[in-house]
Every structure is written in structure tokens, then in C-alpha cells.
Amino acid sequence: MSLYHEAASVLVTARSKSISLKSIIYNKKDWKSDPKTLFALTTEAAKWSEVLSEVLEKSGVLKIERQLTPILALVLTHDLFLSKKGIALPASHGLTTSISKHKARLSAELTKARLRRGLATLEQLRASINEQASNGLAADGENGSESSRVRYPRWIRINTLKTTLEEQLGSTFAEYEQVPTLSKVTSSSSSGKRLHVDENIPNLIAVPASIDLTTSKAYKQGHLILQDKASCFPAYLLDAQQGGGDVFDACAAPGNKTTHLAAILQADSANTEAISEHGKSKVLACEKDATRSLTLQKMIKLAGGESVIHVKAKQDFMKLDPTAKEFAGVTALLLDPSCSGSGIVGRDEGGVIVHLPNAAAAPDAAQAKAGKKRKRGGSAAKPQSPPQALAVEEIVIEEEAPPTTTEDTEAKLQTRLANLSSFQLRLLERAMAFPAAKKITYSTCSVHPEENEHVVVKALQSPIATERGWRIMRRSEQVAGMRGWQTRGWADATKSAVDGNAAGRVGVEEVAEGCIRCEKGSADGTMGFFVAGLVRDVGEVRMDGHDANGASKAIHGAEEEEWGGFEDET
Numbered sequence: 001m002s003l004y005h006e007a008a009s010v011l012v013t014a015r016s017k018s019i020s021l022k023s024i025i026y027n028k029k030d031w032k033s034d035p036k037t038l039f040a041l042t043t044e045a046a047k048w049s050e051v052l053s054e055v056l057e058k059s060g061v062l063k064i065e066r067q068l069t070p071i072l073a074l075v076l077t078h079d080l081f082l083s084k085k086g087i088a089l090p091a092s093h094g095l096t097t098s099i100s101k102h103k104a105r106l107s108a109e110l111t112k113a114r115l116r117r118g119l120a121t122l123e124q125l126r127a128s129i130n131e132q133a134s135n136g137l138a139a140d141g142e143n144g145s146e147s148s149r150v151r152y153p154r155w156i157r158i159n160t161l162k163t164t165l166e167e168q169l170g171s172t173f174a175e176y177e178q179v180p181t182l183s184k185v186t187s188s189s190s191s192g193k194r195l196h197v198d199e200n201i202p203n204l205i206a207v208p209a210s211i212d213l214t215t216s217k218a219y220k221q222g223h224l225i226l227q228d229k230a231s232c233f234p235a236y237l238l239d240a241q242q243g244g245g246d247v248f249d250a251c252a253a254p255g256n257k258t259t260h261l262a263a264i265l266q267a268d269s270a271n272t273e274a275i276s277e278h279g280k281s282k283v284l285a286c287e288k289d290a291t292r293s294l295t296l297q298k299m300i301k302l303a304g305g306e307s308v309i310h311v312k313a314k315q316d317f318m319k320l321d322p323t324a325k326e327f328a329g330v331t332a333l334l335l336d337p338s339c340s341g342s343g344i345v346g347r348d349e350g351g352v353i354v355h356l357p358n359a360a361a362a363p364d365a366a367q368a369k370a371g372k373k374r375k376r377g378g379s380a381a382k383p384q385s386p387p388q389a390l391a392v393e394e395i396v397i398e399e400e401a402p403p404t405t406t407e408d409t410e411a412k413l414q415t416r417l418a419n420l421s422s423f424q425l426r427l428l429e430r431a432m433a434f435p436a437a438k439k440i441t442y443s444t445c446s447v448h449p450e451e452n453e454h455v456v457v458k459a460l461q462s463p464i465a466t467e468r469g470w471r472i473m474r475r476s477e478q479v480a481g482m483r484g485w486q487t488r489g490w491a492d493a494t495k496s497a498v499d500g501n502a503a504g505r506v507g508v509e510e511v512a513e514g515c516i517r518c519e520k521g522s523a524d525g526t527m528g529f530f531v532a533g534l535v536r537d538v539g540e541v542r543m544d545g546h547d548a549n550g551a552s553k554a555i556h557g558a559e560e561e562e563w564g565g566f567e568d569e570t
């Protein structure tokens with residue numbers, strides 16, 4: 001295997017499993033390439049990946065050289081232009097020629113990419129990229145600064161579908177010192193084997209971020225799930241009870257929250273024999289994207305959730321009819337839709353950010369004419385993320401191309417947020433239409449109020465909410481760990497979203513207090529996150545989809561509200 005194939009495989013792993021380049025390269029002994037060279041190439045290629053993806057897309061080279069994967073093209077283009085010695089293969093080698101024969105075209109695009117950034121020389125571009133890397137994530141995927149290194153632990157949810165906390169404390173973590181506070185984990189030396197059992201979420205522990213558990217037997221057997229603490233909030237807040245009806249996970253892949261829901265239901269079934277009129281509770285997991293549906297199925301299998309979770313693969317939630325008989329027993333929904341991902345730390349698990357060119361992207365001229373928004377890491381890039389990874393974190397919409405002016409940035413962000421929030425609101429309104437539903441959690445890993453408090457307020461003011469009697473789940477009604485969580489929704493953002501005409505129906509204070517936020521970069525050690533619970537008080541639910549109070553208006557099938565979506569959805 002050549003240096004370039006090995007570099008490509010390292011970057012694929014770093015991208016999909018959130019493991020640092022250092023760990024991937026130095027934990028494996030049988031590389032054909034010199035590990036130092038491999039490390040240098042992957043680190044530099046990751047740093048340059050945003051610019052080089054732009055160059056590759058606009059040049060259209062991937063459309064011509066179909067045998068080249070986006071990631072191979074990335075590392076080869078890196079060396080063609082940015083390594084002193086050029087591509088480290090003979091000039092006649094197939095890989096070399098596949099890129100070098102497009103040198104003129106690629107070089108022109110590299111110049112344009114530099115000029116778009118207002119930089120006069122390649123050296124200035126290099127300096128700017130190095131500066132960006134040192135301000136944020138160090139390019140090797142290790143946290144960039146001492147302050148960020150001490151702040152984020154590695155969160156591990158013990159998968160109680162297969163094991164117990166006690167079992168893991170006595171086996172995988174037998175040599176770990178249990179410490180009473182999170183700060184004792186985050187400030188420990190990188191090799192310190194310490195763990196903290198979380199006080200908010202049951203069966204969640206934190207260990208130092210430098211500890212890589214992906215090679216452990218427990219991880220490989222699906223006993224441990226790498227999941228940020230904040231990402232555990234929705235399933236826990238939903239507080240589904242065994243026998244209390246089915247739970248619907250509307251946007252499920254990769255499945256972290258789905259398996260968490262299943263674990264909660266299974267734990268509850270150990271405490272109660274309750275079976276509802278619809279039988280034993282199950283989790284229905286819906287995912288629109290085909291590749292991500294496969295990831296979901298693999299994750300569920302590895303986590304041991306197959307008997308509790310029924311997957312609706314390649315299924316658009318918006319195309320389901322909530323009044324269908326099969327959903328008559330759905331009493332709770334977890335809605336965690338695609339979002340801007342602005343809360344993702346992207347470095348808390350040691351991973352490196354690697355942008356990938358979209359092989360299907362139109363070359364520059366055609367693209368400018370079409371005026372289409374470019375999407376990084378798009379469909380052509382997806383197969384690069386191996387679906388077998390259990391530790392896949394939420395995959396988020398990646399950044400758009402760096403715009404030329406500040407006003408441009410702001411305008412684009414606002415358009416993107418407006419599109420996202422209208423998509424999120426439609427999904428939430430659809431969730432509220434399930435006839436027997438009594439509880440919904442709505443969550444995003446975004447820090448923007450447009451995707452959070454605004455969506456919740458608009459949903460609460462919608463006709464379906466009024467008709468069905470949906471309201472915010474008050475803080476006092478929440479499970480203990482969430483009630484006790486101090487960081488709540490933003491009151492200003494809640495207030496600004498309230499429509500004057502409907503002001504009486506939405507209590508600003510109550511809604512803001514009911515919403516839960518996690519602040520990225522705080523001592524809580526979580527990513528930026530938002531979750532709110534919506535509830536309604538209903539009596540018995542009849543199988544015809546009407547509740548005993550008569551709340552009724554039929555929800556029309558998919559066609560009525562079918563929506564074409566927009567490119568940015570993950």
C-alpha cells in the first residue's frame with residue numbers, strides 16, 4: 001500500500017471515529033510507510049483540506065478521474081503543490097499521473113482560492129492556514145490549546161442493553177481512580193486513569209480525553225458508547241416508561257439516542273411488568289439517508305438493541321402518515337433533526353476536521369452559472385465514512401466555502417439558519433400530529449436561537465399545538481437530572497420569537513426555564529446543545545387516532561405537506 005493509500009485510510013478513520021491522527025498512526029505498528037512521514041502528510045492534508053476540497057471541486061478533476069476517491073485526491077493534490085519534494089511516487093505511477101496531468105487546471109483553482117481569501121501569495125495562504133490551525137484545533141486532532149485540553153473529557157455511556165455500570169467499573173475501568181468531580185478528570189495528566197460518574201445522566205462516565213477506548217474489548221463488543229453528555233439529554237428527558245406506549249425516534253442515525261432510548265425502556269421493563277394495550281413498548285427509528293440508515297442498523301446490532309428497536313430505513317419522516325394504524329401506540333417522540341452543528345466541539349474526542357471534496361460538484365464555470373450552494377462532504381464523499389463505526393458522533397452539516405466579505409458571511413448564515421429552522425419547525429409540527437403522542441423532545445447541537453428557542457416558540461404557537469394542547473414541559477416536571485441542570489433556555493431569544501398575537505399562549509419565562517442548554521467551552525465539559533420537552537395532557541387514546549377529548553383534525557398524508565428539502569440536510 002502506498003503512502004497515499006495509507007494516508008487516506010488514516011484520514012478516513014480520524015474523520016469517522018474522532019480519534020487523533022497521533023493515536024491512529026502510532027498505535028499501529030505495521031505501516032508500510034514511515035510513521036513520521038505519514039503523520040506529517042495527514043496533519044498537513046487535514047489542515048489544507050478546506051482549501052484543497054474547494055480546488056478539487058471547482059476543477060472538476062474528480063468527475064474525470066473516477067478511480068480517484070475524494071480523500072486520495074486530497075492527499076495527492078497536497079503533495080503536488082505543497083510538499084517540497086512533490087508526489088512521493090515515480091512520475092509514471094498511475095496515481096501521480098491521475099493528478100499531475102491536471103496540474104494547470106488545479107493550479108489555476110488554487111490561485112483563485114487564494115485570491116478569494118484576499119491573499120497575495122502562496123506563503124500568505126500557508127501562514128493563514130497555520131494560524132487558523134493554531135487558533136482552533138491543532139491539525140493533528142489533539143486539542144489546540146492547554147485551556148481546551150483541560151476542559152473536555154471523553155464521555156462514555158455504558159450501554160445497559162449489554163452490560164451494567166458496576167460490571168464496567170469492575171472490569172474495563174478496574175484500574176481507574178474514581179474521582180468526585182469532573183474537574184479532577186479534565187485536569188488530570190493525559191495518561192491519568194481517572195473517571196468520574198456523572199451526576200445528571202445515569203450510566204454515564206467521563207475519563208480524560210487522551211484515553212482512547214476504541215481498542216478495548218468492551219468498546220468493540222458494544223458495551224461502551226462514546227457519546228457526549230449533552231447528547232444523552234434528549235432520551236433521558238423523554239423519560240419513556242415501559243408499557244407506556246411506543247417511542248418514535250424521527251431522525252435516528254447514527255443511533256446514539258436510539259440505543260439510549262432502548263436502554264432506558266429495557267431498564268424500566270426490569271422494574272415493571274406493565275404492558276400497554278398495544279403490547280410491550282418498542283422504539284421506532286426512522287432515518288431518511290440510505291448510507292446513514294446502514295450505520296444506524298449496524299450500531300443497533302452492535303449495541304444489542306435489535307429486539308427493542310424497529311428501524312424504518314431510508315424513510316423520510318415527513319412522508320409518514322402519523323394517523324397510520326402502526327403509529328397508534330406512539331406516545332413519545334424524540335426529534336433530533338439535522339442542524340447547523342454549531343455546538344459541536346469537533347475536538348473533544350480528539351478527532352480532526354477533514355473537509356472532503358464532493359466528487360459530483362460541478363466545475364467552476366457551470367457552478368457559478370447555476371448559482372447553487374455548494375455542499376462539502378456531500379453524497380459522493382459519504383462512502384468515505386465507514387458505516388461500521390460505533391463511535392460516530394452526530395454528523396453535521398459542514399461549513400460552506402469561506403465567503404469574500406463579512407457581510408456575505410452574515411447574510412449566508414442568516415439564510416442558512418432560516419432554511420434550517422423552517423425545516424426543523426415542519427418536523428416538529430409533524431411530530432405533534434401523532435394522535436397518541438403525549439411527550440416530545442426537540443434537540444439540536446446548535447448554539448443558534450433560530451434553531452432552538454425560536455423553533456420551540458413557533459411550534460407552540462402553531463395551529464396543531466393549539467388544537468392538540470401542546471405546551472412546554474415545565475422545569476418542575478422534568479426528570480431529576482434535567483430539573484437540576486442549571487443552564488436553561490435564553491429568555492431574550494424566547495421573547496423575541498413570541499408572536500404578539502399569540503403572546504398570551506406562550507409564557508416566556510416558563511418556556512425559557514423549560515428549555516435546556518449546554519454551553520460549549522464551559523466547565524460542564526459538553527458540546528453546545530439545546531433540548532426542550534413538549535407535553536400535552538391527554539386522556540385515553542383510541543385506536544382511530546382521536547383522543548378522548550376529541551382532539552381530532554385528521555392529519556393529511558404525506559403529499560399535503562411534502563417538502564422538497566434543501567441541500568444542506570445531512
Ligand SMILES: C[S@@+](CC[C@H](N)C(=O)[O-])C[C@H]1O[C@@H](n2cnc3c(N)ncnc32)[C@H](O)[C@@H]1O
Nearest residue numbers: 251253254255256257288316317336337338570
Ligand atoms: C443530527 S442527526 C441525528 C443524530 C442521532 N439522533 C443520534 O443521536 O445519533 C440528524 C439525522 O436526521 C436525518 N434526517 C434529516 N431529515 C430527515 C427526515 N425528513 N426524515 C428522517 N430523517 C431525517 C439525517 O439524515 C441525519 O441522519
